[in-house]
Amino acid sequence: MKLNRRAIFGTVTAGALALSLAACGGDDGGDSVPEINGTGASFPDAFYAAAIEGYAEANPDAIVTYDAVGSGTGKSDFGEGLNDFAGTDSLVGEGDGPEEGSYQYLPTVAAPITVSYNLPEVEALQLSQETLAQIFQGDITSWDDEAIAADNPDAELPAVEITVAHRSDGSGTTSNFSKFLDEATESWTLGAGDTVEWPSNSVGGDGNTGVAQTIQDTEGAIGYVDLADATASGLVFASIENADGNFTQPTLEGTTAGLEGAVVNDDLSYNPLDAAGPEAYPITAPTYLLIRTEYEDAAVGQAVKDFVEYLLTDGQELAADNHFAPLPEGLRQQAMDALNETIAD
């Protein structure tokens, strides 16, 4: 018995010791660059992951992590001081966590949200903004509807039932897509938000991949998916009517054109949805980093600054490879200025 007990105590002590040693190891940075971590939006995750990799290659000492837990969690983490920077697709609202004046928005990249569909016989589809709204709120239920035919005079539309595919998880992509329909169209009644009340016969998919999967295996399905996932799944995109009345495809060029047409606010938030410009793709999602206006540890602040500076300079070149549109030069410069102003060297 006694031996046994001693053995158990021994194991426990050894375990505790190992744990505390490991904990010490993490903090024991010395002169090296402190590890910084960010949490937040999943939408730009692919780009941030590539940028972090590129940054680590250029600066072997630096350790940056980004955890794509969702904009909402990112913002509340930021408010509670659990991260060093946050990624978010939506602006900070009341009750989200971060206090007024404790953060600065920095736009990083943008990407188009595609309207993808599954109609094997229809190779090209054009949708006006009003038609799009009516399809997604369940007013138009069949592909051979007059409104769709009016947008596509040359296409042969089958009498197939429309299945609307949407995100079942709360999502910045949903937020931007519904915001576009809410702002640009008369017919949209579902409002805007991370989760809206979709028509009852629609199908929810988990994440962009889930929606892409639903569209892929359901004939007659239509849904909104970010460009990277839609491209990876080999989906077909509809051309969407923009503010100038042209039908445009979701391309990175169209997105950058949309960003150039967007009005940038003083706090660097901007709304690229339904932006002016003949080439602009109208459904474009911006994404931001939140950085703190004051970092308790100046070394952490410097590390964040170095990383974000990379994102806004060399990192921008990685955007296109990952299906994100880099910022137009004017906006990029504004973001750099704001970064330098917020975190002084």
Add this chain to the structure above:
Amino acid sequence: MTATASPETSEDLDLGGDSRARGADRGFRGLVTLAGLMVLVVLALILVATALRAMPALSEEGLWGFITGTRWAPNEDVFGTFPMLYGTLVTSLIGMVVAVPVSIGIALFTTEIAHRRLRKYIVTVVDLLATIPSVVFGLVGVLVVVPFIDDWYQGLAGLVEPVPVLTSVFDESNTGRNYFTAGMVLAIMTIPIITSIAREVFDTVPETDKQAAYALGATRWEMIKGAMLPHSFGGLVGASMLGLGRAMGETIAVALVIGGSFHISANVFDTGNTMAAVIAQQWGESTGLHTDALVGIGVVLFAITVIINFAARWVVRRAETKMRGAHS
């Protein structure tokens, strides 16, 4: 300490141990009592903490409105959980309808019919099924089953079209993601749990009872019906309840195959959602009142599980009294 009347307390069983041993005994007793109480305390704390957190959303809708409301529109601060409550009940029901008979069948086969050696393999395989993480079931469901199953559903819907009630239950399907697929996934996940307990329960049927039935000229089926099932009823209900508990709380596998829409439909081939799945889906991007409402769903789910468990206990107690009555 000595207040308990049970003859098994340390005092009565003192086999000449010294006072140190008695002290250890007392210490042990305190320790296990503490462990027992801990369960209650943790449970109470969870309930209080979640209820407090959910308060803002619950007071916005009123508890009754929160449970019976049929609209879930977080962007308008409208939170009615009835569609997902309905989804939870329907998918669990489908799961149970399939899983319980199959599990009892497997258990009877392994205890009564299968050869001893075959039995060992079957038991191992069924237990192995229980160790597969639920997300794997969900992925198999959404990647393998969903793409082809829709045609089968359509076929079935076509078959039952002339039958009045069945045609509204098995109606049109437009993707393979629906209550029924989710129910099937739940069935496969709960079968190992129910089977393994049902097996234990059948093992407790006294050999004398079985032999007595045979002696009276019963066939094997009559023996099972007359001697084994009545004896095991309580245990089987308990086994099913454990399975039901797992089915109602299952989150990720259901979230993947249920189709995530909020409405109430008699058609099992329609998309829907369940309480646990909604919490998991919407948690990441939720803020403020929306978060509180999600916690509220958790509270309601918790309450329903408790109610169902009590109901099951009541059923078991009633059945046992009835059986005892029959015996005397």
